[in-house]
Amino acid sequence: xxxxxxxxxxxxxxxxxxxxxxxxxxxxxxxxxxxxxxxxxxxxxxxxxxxxxxxxxxxxxxxxxxxxxxxxxxxxxxxxxxxxxxxxxxxxxxxxxxxxxxxxxxxxxxxxxxxxxxxxxxxxxxxxxxxxxxxxxxxxxxxxxxxxxxxxxxxxxxxxxxxxxxxxxxxxxxxxxxxxxxxxxxxxxxxxxxxxxxxxxxxxxxxxxxxxxxxxxxxxxxxxxxxxxxxxxxxxxxxxxxxxxxxxxxxxxxxxxxxxxxxxxxxxxxxxxxxxxxxxxxxxxxxxxxxxxxxxxxxxxxxxxxxxxxxxxxxxxxxxxxxxxxxxxxxxxxxxxxxxxxxxxxxxxxxxxxxxxxxxxxxxxxxxxxxxxxxxxxxxxxxxxxxxxxxxxxxx
Ligand SMILES: Cc1ncc(COP(=O)(O)O)c(C=O)c1O
Ligand SMILES: Nc1c(O)cccc1C(=O)C[C@H](N)C(=O)O
Numbered sequence: 005x006x007x008x009x010x011x012x013x014x015x016x017x018x019x020x021x022x023x024x025x026x027x028x029x030x031x032x033x034x035x036x037x038x039x040x041x042x043x044x045x046x047x048x049x050x051x052x053x054x055x056x057x058x059x060x061x062x063x064x065x066x067x068x069x070x071x072x073x074x075x076x077x078x079x080x081x082x083x084x085x086x087x088x089x090x091x092x093x094x095x096x097x098x099x100x101x102x103x104x105x106x107x108x109x110x111x112x113x114x115x116x117x118x119x120x121x122x123x124x125x126x127x128x129x130x131x132x133x134x135x136x137x138x139x140x141x142x143x144x145x146x147x148x149x150x151x152x153x154x155x156x157x158x159x160x161x162x163x164x165x166x167x168x169x170x171x172x173x174x175x176x177x178x179x180x181x182x183x184x185x186x187x188x189x190x191x192x193x194x195x196x197x198x199x200x201x202x203x204x205x206x207x208x209x210x211x212x213x214x215x216x217x218x219x220x221x222x223x224x225x226x227x228x229x230x231x232x233x234x235x236x237x238x239x240x241x242x243x244x245x246x247x248x249x250x251x252x253x254x255x256x257x258x259x260x261x262x263x264x265x266x267x268x269x270x271x272x273x274x275x276x277x278x279x280x281x282x283x284x285x286x287x288x289x290x291x292x293x294x295x296x297x298x299x300x301x302x303x304x305x306x307x308x309x310x311x312x313x314x315x316x317x318x319x320x321x322x323x324x325x326x327x328x329x330x331x332x333x334x335x336x337x338x339x340x341x342x343x344x345x346x347x348x349x350x351x352x353x354x355x356x357x358x359x360x361x362x363x364x365x366x367x368x369x370x371x372x373x374x375x376x377x378x379x380x381x382x383x384x385x386x387x388x389x390x391x392x393x394x395x396x397x398x399x400x
Pocket of ligand 2: 180
């Protein structure tokens with residue numbers, strides 16, 4: 005007999021991490037941690053202390069007492085724990101969209117003798133819009149791959165597109181709709197073999213899939229911290245620039261925070277030789293502290309055990325969806341998927357709205373997809389079972 009969701013929760017080595025989050029709602033199942041993660045208790049405490057004791061009593065002195073370094077120190081922590089990145093290559097800054105804009109320019113500048121940017125039609129809208137805009141601004145052309153949603157971008161799909169004109173390839177590690185996990189090391193090698201550079205959007209993998217940017221030789225990467233890093237709505241993004249590219253990486257929003265000497269107030273701009281060169285203006289201190297707490301929770305649980313639970317949860321979810329006869333548009337091979345599973349249904353919009361009414365939070369994604377996101381530190385098997393029961397009943 006199959007184990008009950010209660011038994012699976014009892015046997016879950018990460019189950020106790022749920023108590024490390026504020027779970028103060030009347031929901032039956034929160035299946036949207038892949039859009040906005042829950043609030044860690046440690047973050048609530050840290051921000052309360054920060055506001056009262058640091059902002060409240062240290063005031064401007066706080067900058068020289070540590071705030072000034074936070075984009076890089078927390079970037080280093082996130083890079084080490086989540087990205088397989090040695091120190092000095094990751095900053096916390098801006099939104100994912102703004103960081104993508106900066107990295108696209110920096111990457112294209114490294115291959116100024118080439119004139120094509122490759123992106124896939126399945127990629128997140130902001131990535132596609134930014135590629136179009138940067139290509140137009142730099143007089144480049146865009147080559148759009150049209151892969152199957154579930155198969156997504158493979159080295160074979162890329163092979164026909166890469167060529168002597170390719171300057172930059174921008175791809176999402178995990179597809180925001182199908183949840184397909186791309187082969188980051190193999191694709192990075194293929195892009196390099198063509199003489200181009202790659203930017204990886206890690207929004208749907210950071211904090212839930214083990215990532216090794218340095219050993220894969222990745223050029224640039226970017227991602228958000230409000231999903232699996234649990235840093236809160238509108239939390240800042242991270243940007244990774246491989247150390248070998250730092251000296252040449254020129255970004256289009258040079259500000260005093262990216263200058264070589266922040267407080268020199270020089271007449272002329274000189275970019276910082278360090279990864280600070282990717283910053284622009286004053287960083288959001290409170291929000292970066294929330295990123296730090298999110299990263300520390302992941303480090304404590306361990307990215308290996310987190311991935312193991314993610315695979316177990318998505319496998320369990322797929323079994324439940326199969327039993328209900330629902331169509332799944334996510335790879336069945338666990339090595340090929342991230343931490344969400346997507347169902348296709350002609351009445352998806354209506355069903356998702358009804359699920360919300362019944363206390364189950366999914367995501368509706370155009371045109372006919374219901375996305376179920378499983379966040380290993382907070383999602384229980386009981387929640388998954390309860391969520392599928394409601395979905396199955398509504399989809400009948
Ligand atoms: C893959 C991907 N890239 C980029 C973004 C946009 O990020 P932001 O709103 O932080 O700019 C998102 C989600 O919002 C996303 O899922
Ligand atoms: N970033 C979001 C927002 O500002 C509002 C609502 C949702 C989001 C999301 O995170 C969307 C998400 N990136 C997605 O994969 O669809």
